[in-house]
Structure formats: C-alpha cells, structure tokens
Amino acid sequence: MFRQLQRRAVRRRPFPDAWLATLRSQVAAYMQLGAAQQAELQKRILVFIKEKTFEGCLGLEVSDTMRVVIAAQACLLELGRRPHYYPDGVSIFIYPSAFVSTLTETLPGGMVARREVVRIGEAWRRGSVVLAWDATLQQSCGLLPGHSVYAHNAYAHNVTLHEFAHKLDGEDGSVDGVPDLGGLDGLGPNRQAAHATWAQVMSRAYRELVRQVQAGELSALDPYGATNPAEFFAVATETFFASPLTLKHTEPDLYKVLSGFYGQDPANWPAPERRR
Ligand SMILES: [Zn+2]
Structure with missing residues (x-):
C-alpha cells in the first residue's frame, strides 16, 4: 500500500528536460509511440529509476543517459500491461562493453566444468540484469545490422529487451x-x-x-x-x-x-x- 502511494507521488513528478532529450535522441522506440503512450512511459521511467539501483562495472560511471535508455526499454515491455516494475530485479550492472562471464556446468557423471563466455547481456535468476553499455545504446538507437559492431547476423537485436523479457518470464518462479x-x-x-x-x-x-x-x-x-x-x-x-x-x-x-x-x-x- 505504501509502495503504491509512493509510486503515485513519483509518477506526478515533472519529467526532466534532459531525460526527454535522451528519449528523443537515443530511444528509437519512444519516437514511434503515440502521445498518450509517451506520457505513460515517462511516468513509469520515473518510478523505475527511483526504485532500481544502477551500478557501473570496470570503472564505468553511470550517467542519467544510461539510466533513461535502460529504464525506457525495460518499461516499454510493460507499457501495455499493469506494471510490476520487475519486482525481483533491483540492480542493473552496466559494463562499458562486452564482458566475460563464467559459466558452471555439471557434466554427465557429476563433474563440474567452468568455462568463460563473452556476453553483452545477462539476466540473473534472482535479482540483477547485466548489460554492455555500447551494445545497449547502439540497439536502443535502432542502428541497423551492419552499422553495429555487435551485429553478427541480419536479425533485429535488442539486448535490453531480451534480458528484461527473461525477467518477465521468471516472475512466475521459472524462466x-x-x-x-x-x-x-x-x-x-x-x-x-x-x-x-x-x-x-x-x-x-x-x-x-x-x-x-x-x-x-x-x-x-x-x-x-x-x-x-x-x-x-x-x-x-x-x-x-x-x-x-x-x-x-x-x-x-x-x-x-x-x-x-x-x-x-x-x-x-x-x-x-x-x-x-
Ligand atoms: Zn537469453
């Protein structure tokens, strides 16, 4: 109940001009929405940024541009639904670029193998989402395959939507x-x-x-x-x-x-x- 009241108050706050400029220049999807959808997305971005923690990795300093670009896309997924604001995802870790992740696998026979993979995004079962900022920004701007360093094929990619889709999927307890x-x-x-x-x-x-x-x-x-x-x-x-x-x-x-x-x-x- 308290959270609902708090969210209602945050939704009424003015949306900063600098954030609006970010939406218009760096979030291609925002420019494709109607005026009512844009207004609702702004309110949800305010709540998302208020409630989530953003942490830079490898010395990356988190900027408002990063917060707004990531929040806009996370909230876009929920824009046609009653927002849950990803209740178990409280932290977003941002790497400057692709990062190395260590996977642990149990092989047949019970042996545990560790291997390293290079990734631009990851959604942890409980809690966090991890994103590579350069890929996140390029894809948010709607850069076409061929214009992005991460485009390895002709398909439309958006790592932020991908990882937050995993978070939505996991809200019922299983991804x-x-x-x-x-x-x-x-x-x-x-x-x-x-x-x-x-x-x-x-x-x-x-x-x-x-x-x-x-x-x-x-x-x-x-x-x-x-x-x-x-x-x-x-x-x-x-x-x-x-x-x-x-x-x-x-x-x-x-x-x-x-x-x-x-x-x-x-x-x-x-x-x-x-x-x-
Ligand atoms: Zn995935």
Whole structure:
C-alpha cells in the first residue's frame, strides 16, 4: 500500500528536460509511440529509476543517459500491461562493453566444468540484469545490422529487451519461456484458454525454428532462439518490438500471441515512418 502511494507521488513528478532529450535522441522506440503512450512511459521511467539501483562495472560511471535508455526499454515491455516494475530485479550492472562471464556446468557423471563466455547481456535468476553499455545504446538507437559492431547476423537485436523479457518470464518462479499469462484478454476468455493458445502457438513456432536451424534454412527469428523455449521467448520479444512488421508478416500467429501478451501492437505504432 505504501509502495503504491509512493509510486503515485513519483509518477506526478515533472519529467526532466534532459531525460526527454535522451528519449528523443537515443530511444528509437519512444519516437514511434503515440502521445498518450509517451506520457505513460515517462511516468513509469520515473518510478523505475527511483526504485532500481544502477551500478557501473570496470570503472564505468553511470550517467542519467544510461539510466533513461535502460529504464525506457525495460518499461516499454510493460507499457501495455499493469506494471510490476520487475519486482525481483533491483540492480542493473552496466559494463562499458562486452564482458566475460563464467559459466558452471555439471557434466554427465557429476563433474563440474567452468568455462568463460563473452556476453553483452545477462539476466540473473534472482535479482540483477547485466548489460554492455555500447551494445545497449547502439540497439536502443535502432542502428541497423551492419552499422553495429555487435551485429553478427541480419536479425533485429535488442539486448535490453531480451534480458528484461527473461525477467518477465521468471516472475512466475521459472524462466521457461512461459511467463505469467493470467488475465490476458488478448489470448482468451480465461487463464486456461490463454495458456492453451500460448502453448499451441509458441511451441509450434519454436519447433519450426529448431527445424529451420537444423535444416540450415533462413528463419524469421534469430537462430539463437532455437537454444531452448526461454531463449525463444526472449528472441521473439526482441523481434516483436524491434522488427514488428517483419514478424507480423512472416509469423502472424506468433505476432498475435505476443501482441495479446504485451498488450501492444508495435506494427501499428503511429510513427510517421511506419505509415509509409
Ligand atoms: Zn537469453
């Protein structure tokens, strides 16, 4: 109750001019929203930045630009839904660039192996999200593949949306590609119907991506989504927001289900460039 009152007060605060300039120049998605959506996103950004901790790694000094760019995209995912503000994600760690992460794996026979991987983003099961700032900013600005140092293929990438999609997925207790689907009008009249529709469409699309990857065929979604259902949900989310027209055209059922879940229709955002 106290938290709700506190959030209501924060939402009423004026949105700083410098932050608005950041949204307009560094967050491509913001410029594609209608005026009412932009106003609501600003209020949610105020709450998100008030409640979350941002920490720079390897000597990186966290700026307001970083806070606003990351908050805008995290809040964009929830913009068509009642916001939860990622209740278990309280800290965002920001590296200047790609970082090395140590993975621990238990091999058959019980041996534990450690290996190092280079990453631009990570979502921890409890708590934190880790992001590489250069990739985060480039993708927020909507740089096309070929103009970004991290674009290793022709797919639309957005590491911030990807990692926060994992956080949404985990809100029901497990990161398994099935987020909490309760009360979604867009997916069916009740929870059971929503689950059935989700399971049918998502599993068909996932199986098709796995088949395409194994057959070496060109796919609408980044092949990384074939890793497992959780990565499929995160990759599909990136494509839904970063390349909505392509997804709607190539995977209409998947687009419809994601549109129902997110309560948004980015293929029809009222931005002038999308009307052409
Ligand atoms: Zn992932």
